[in-house]
Ligand SMILES: [Cu+2]
């Protein structure tokens with residue numbers, strides 16, 4: 001096999017030229033092609049979700065709401081939340097960059113279960129199709145959190161269909177998580193010990209553990225919800241003998257760890273890029289690794305911080321508050337380690353690095369505002385207002401989406417064999433950073449002033465800040481459309497990429513760009529620590 | 543643009559201090575993070591030929607230092623936030639009670655004197671006020687930004703909030719838990735007025751009966767008196783054939799339950815006794831009290847409870 005593969009690689013053949021029929025794509029078990037399928041799908045979902053967000057912001061330009069019907073508005077923000085959370089943020093990095101890069105980084109031929117990988121894409125698409133169908137045939141107006149008994153007894157929309165869609169997509173998450181866990185255990189290249197694994201692998205490992213453990217809880221909760229709605233079996237509704245807080249406990253038991261499903265892969269990406277563009281090993285590698293594991297564990301113990309005003313016991317509020325501070329410690333450690341990596345480096349500012357630096361800035365702000373809402377008394381004032389909206393958008397959109405773009409630009413030459421246009425890439429990073437702040441910073445103030453979230457209309461004194469936020473959205477939208485444009489353009493016109501354009505460590509760079517279907521001509525062997533960047537001599541010029 | 547929010551209660555000022563401290567800490571950390579990042583980005587840019595020396599081999603000292611520093615700072619913040627939070631749940635015993643019922647999409651308030659309002663609550667400045675809240679349908683949330691308080695209002699149970707307003711004024715009341723189509727219109731105002739004005743307002747409002755008086759009528763109508771006695775004095779009254787506990791003097795006192803637990807008879811307890819008696823049977827009585835769930839509405843319930851409370855106040859011994 002290796003002889004044939006070698007010949008293929010030499011002749012410039014790659015996974016992209018290995019069959020051109022639709023069938024060769026839709027029935028592929030090649031992790032790289034599946035990653036491309038996913039990339040195309042989540043791009044569609046991202047722009048659907050973003051359209052929802054744009055309309056929400058458009059509505060809020062005037063106090064009485066530009067969209068006349070409150071019902072339409074409620075359905076819009078629900079659609080925005082559902083699509084973004086389950087069909088973009090949760091899967092985005094693992095199923096696209098993860099799918100593509102994990103086997104390459106491991107030095108493997110494919111993931112452990114290539115067919116399961118394809119099945120998971122079909123599950124994802126089936127779930128997505130059901131959700132889109134229900135959203136476009138009337139939608140739901142419950143918010144993405146589906147609080148009971150509103151959802152089970154009072155709401156009129158397509159609750160059950162939406163919930164079934166999410167339920168099915170959940171299995172795709174579980175399959176992906178399982179695939180990564182087994183692959184990382186079984187398929188590491190000779191010489192790649194656990195502590196020679198790049199942090200991206202560690203992050204996806206931690207993410208996968210959360211996916212596998214938390215998603216079933218969501219699935220069960222959604223089934224119970226559907227049962228109560230259809231058959232009136234009392235689980236959550238007090239008039240049927242149920243407990244509405246039970247739903248919140250179960251829901252957040254999944255949904256808080258889900259925040260880390262979204263952000264941990266981002267940590268991984270940034271931990272690859274910062275060393276590569278500083279020409280230095282990652283500062284405190286072992287600490288960063290253990291921080292990822294620590295986050296994965298503690299993230300299961302903080303769900304109650306979403307319920308400080310919900311009527312849970314005081315004791316539980318105290319416990320969840322202190323644990324929420326605990327989970328912030330490993331995140332803080334990581335930020336310091338990335339900065340430590342910059343120290344004494346030889347820093348280059350290519351687009352991936354700009355996105356990664358943007359990530360560090362935005363994530364730090366998201367994390368710091370998390371300290372506000374972890375402090376019990378401050379949370380009482382700030383929760384359920386725009387402060388919380390801003391907080392989690394800083395973490396999830398500012399943080400996670402920036403990291404996703406960082407990774408996408410970093411590995412773009414590997415994935416497509418083409419370079420994106422560098423100047424456009426840098427401009428995109430800058431525009432997104434600015435547009436993001438303009439959109440979401442005013443929302444912190446709005447929240448402090450008391451503006452509740454999920455309001456179709458609001459008191460006139462909140463208007464100025466809302467207009468600012470909506471204005472920022474237009475810049476942000478431009479920032480997101482830009483990469484869509486130039487990345488697509490580069491597919492056809494971009495400069496051809498060398499196997500290792502960034503001169504980076506990591507096995508994925510030791511094979512041609514784009515890689516052959518078999519990934520490697522000969523199985524690579526790992527002989528040193530990750531990020532073993534040689535110290536360059538300072539240039540004597542300039 | 544008004545970037546200031548009145549702090550109308552003592553709690554609000556305290557919460558503001560906490561938030562300002564958090565803002566200061568955040569600014570300091572941001573200055574550090576962005577400062578170092580920009581400094582290194584400039585100093586160690588690839589083009590610069592500054593001497594970088596050798597790299598430190600061991601990093602654990604630094605790691606331990608910043609881990610410890612964050613831990614200590616976080617613990618301080620936790621204690622600060624928790625202290626203020628716990629106060630929110632320790633209402634003074636003699637607080638003036640106002641009953642709040644949330645329902646899609648309005649707030650109903652009832653005062654002990656029988657005054658009723660919708661989407662507005664009048665209350666006195668300088669007195670401790672406790673809100674006893676419940677919902678008739680979905681979960682709502684009672685939020686007054688000027689007081690920096692907020693609490694979910696749940697169907698099927700009582701939740702309480704208390705505060706003391708220092709500055710007279712009219713403040714926003716928002717529902718902050720998404721509750722359906724007109725969630726954004728489930729808003730109202732809190733009118734905090736000097737005590738004298740408040741008394742005038744009470745007198746002016748069309749009150750009808752007091753809550754307790756209305757509750758007494760209901761107590762008869764629902765047949766409670768059949769077991770508990772005509773004036774709730776219960777026990778082996780001549781007109782009653784069942785042995786049921788006396789309800790006089792009950793409110794606020796400890797009750798021993800059949801399963802050995804001892805609980806305080808507060809609003810929540812009285813409510814549960816009437817709606818779900820099977821969940822807490824009083825010790826040494828036969829479990830004959832029927833559930834009134836689904837029969838008695840929230841508004842009637844709070845009247846009956848007001849009546850039961852009035853029994854304890856009269857009780858001399
Ligand atoms: Cu959380």
Ligand SMILES: [Cu+2]
Nearest residue numbers: 717719721725
């Ligand atoms: Cu509401």
